[in-house]
Amino acid sequence: MTSDICSICSTDDPDKALWVQCEICGQWDHVTCVPLESLTDEDGLKTVKYPTSSRQIKRYSCSKHEEPVLELRRRAVTKRKMEEADAPKSTPKRQGLRRKKQVDYISLNEGEAKRLKDEHPHVAPFLACFKQWENTTNVMRSSELEQQFEDIKNPLKVLDPENSGMQVPLGPEGRLLTVDGVTKFLGDEYPVDVMDVQSQQNSNWTMLQWNDYFTHQTSDTRDRIRNVISLEVSDVGKFSKELRRPQIVESKDLVNLVWDRIPDDTERPKVTKYVLMSVKNAYTDFHLDFAGTSVYYKVVSGGKKFILFPPTAHNLHAYTQWCASTHQNLIFLGDELENGIAMELKAGDLFMIPCGYIHAVYTPEDSLVIGGNFLTLRDLETQLQIVEIERRTKVPKKFTFPQFDVVMGKTAEWLLTCGDEDAARLSSTQLEVLIDFLSDARAKYRPVKFSTKRDVVKGLKTELEKKAKDSTNPC
Numbered sequence: 001m002t003s004d005i006c007s008i009c010s011t012d013d014p015d016k017a018l019w020v021q022c023e024i025c026g027q028w029d030h031v032t033c034v035p036l037e038s039l040t041d042e043d044g045l046k047t048v049k050y051p052t053s054s055r056q057i058k059r060y061s062c063s064k065h066e067e068p069v070l071e072l073r074r075r076a077v078t079k080r081k082m083e084e085a086d087a088p089k090s091t092p093k094r095q096g097l098r099r100k101k102q103v104d105y106i107s108l109n110e111g112e113a114k115r116l117k118d119e120h121p122h123v124a125p126f127l128a129c130f131k132q133w134e135n136t137t138n139v140m141r142s143s144e145l146e147q148q149f150e151d152i153k154n155p156l157k158v159l160d161p162e163n164s165g166m167q168v169p170l171g172p173e174g175r176l177l178t179v180d181g182v183t184k185f186l187g188d189e190y191p192v193d194v195m196d197v198q199s200q201q202n203s204n205w206t207m208l209q210w211n212d213y214f215t216h217q218t219s220d221t222r223d224r225i226r227n228v229i230s231l232e233v234s235d236v237g238k239f240s241k242e243l244r245r246p247q248i249v250e251s252k253d254l255v256n257l258v259w260d261r262i263p264d265d266t267e268r269p270k271v272t273k274y275v276l277m278s279v280k281n282a283y284t285d286f287h288l289d290f291a292g293t294s295v296y297y298k299v300v301s302g303g304k305k306f307i308l309f310p311p312t313a314h315n316l317h318a319y320t321q322w323c324a325s326t327h328q329n330l331i332f333l334g335d336e337l338e339n340g341i342a343m344e345l346k347a348g349d350l351f352m353i354p355c356g357y358i359h360a361v362y363t364p365e366d367s368l369v370i371g372g373n374f375l376t377l378r379d380l381e382t383q384l385q386i387v388e389i390e391r392r393t394k395v396p397k398k399f400t401f402p403q404f405d406v407v408m409g410k411t412a413e414w415l416l417t418c419g420d421e422d423a424a425r426l427s428s429t430q431l432e433v434l435i436d437f438l439s440d441a442r443a444k445y446r447p448v449k450f451s452t453k454r455d456v457v458k459g460l461k462t463e464l465e466k467k468a469k470d471s472t473n474p475c
Contacts (some may be wrong), residue, residue, distance in 0.1 A: 008033035022062040038068040055223050055246045120197055120283040125332040126362050130307055133340030146248050150378055155308050161350035165247030166298055168370050169239055177300050179277055183211040185239040196284050197225040227282045234273040243273050249296050254375040262410040262448045269402040276369040287331040291401035292386030293373035295353040302367025304345040309337040310354030311382055319358050323393040331444045355379035356386055380430045383435050409445030416459045417449055421451055431464045
């Protein structure tokens with residue numbers, strides 16, 4: 001019998017949502033298949049109630065080694081509300097370990113049960129790769145960042161983040177923001193998407209649950225390594241108002257430039273302000289931010305290690321092949337990419353990632369980060385190239401840049417009607433890729449100042465012809 005089929009009922013029944021893994025051999029079993037007489041708490045006392053969340057489970061050993069033992073955590077719960085909050089709103093079904101995107105932890109780490117729980121199998125090759133590409137010279141002052149932004153191609157740390165215009169809300173009593181402070185801003189019941197680093201599965205928690213896990217548990221007592229990387233807060237009242245992006249981001253954000261200049265009733269994309277909360281040993285495998293967006297990244301507390309690779313033809317091809325591979329999670333992509341840049345971030349650091357960098361992130365200590373994504377006119381070609389990669393690799397819509405087609409359509413109308421200096425600097429190549437994108441039937445856009453999308457494309461082609469004439473007749 002394989003270790004990803006319940007050893008008790010001999011099935012891989014997907015309707016039984018909660019599974020538990022033997023800490024000795026890695027065998028997966030349905031929680032509700034474990035005999036009730038095998039359930040105990042940390043004091044060795046018998047219990048007659050099955051757990052409803054993996055967070056309630058301390059350890060499990062299956063019947064291959066002894067009588068099965070499922071030991072539950074002792075939790076001091078004084079309010080029924082806390083008891084209800086302990087169970088996520090919806091527990092995701094465990095997917096078979098044989099499926100494409102699941103790491104085969106048992107074959108990778110047989111005999112290393114502790115590593116199954118406490119460390120992603122790619123951490124060791126990540127750290128070796130980090131040493132190979134480590135960089136401490138990509139630094140720049142805020143004034144230089146603003147002056148040289150159009151020519152910046154490499155990730156860099158800002159030496160004086162206090163002069164960047166970036167502001168992070170303070171926590172209660174004017175102290176440094178913490179996860180507990182974020183919880184007070186958002187509210188106990190605010191929903192948050194929590195990722196299990198090992199299984200890459202998401203669960204719906206509340207901030208109360210997450211704060212309990214992050215703030216009141218240690219790396220030794222947490223049942224799993226978890227990560228929050230998709231908590232967008234740009235519309236969260238006081239918190240959002242007190243959170244300010246770097247000034248250069250505000251001035252170069254393409255959505256900022258075009259959205260209100262070409263007004264309609266489409267909802268503005270919400271990708272500008274994220275709270276990222278990761279515990280020690282969290283690992284995010286190689287990825288491209290949606291649409292190849294640029295990123296600002298402020299470490300409030302803790303630390304991070306990044307390995308980043310530029311969007312060269314070689315790297316993008318290798319990344320695309322890796323995304324399509326059935327063995328994706330068994331391959332450390334960093335060994336196949338070129339021209340890496342590895343940088344370590346500490347509390348207080350402000351990090352800027354240009355468009356299109358393929359990157360992986362390791363968290364050496366519990367960390368709180370404020371960051372966000374933005375499109376730029378500067379990177380139009382690369383952004384559209386990466387959107388095409390997303391289409392080819394069938395990235396689900398919920399993981400793509402929201403309203404991207406609308407942003408491109410508004411950009412085209414802005415270029416044709418507003419005549420700004422930035423628009424005048426647009427190259428012929430940039431115009432060509434924008435024309436190709438909007439001419440594609442897959443690009444859905446209803447113009448605001450033109451009758452049809454075809455008219456917008458026609459206007460762009462006229463501008464391209466003008467540029468061609470100007471280049472051949474400079475006088």
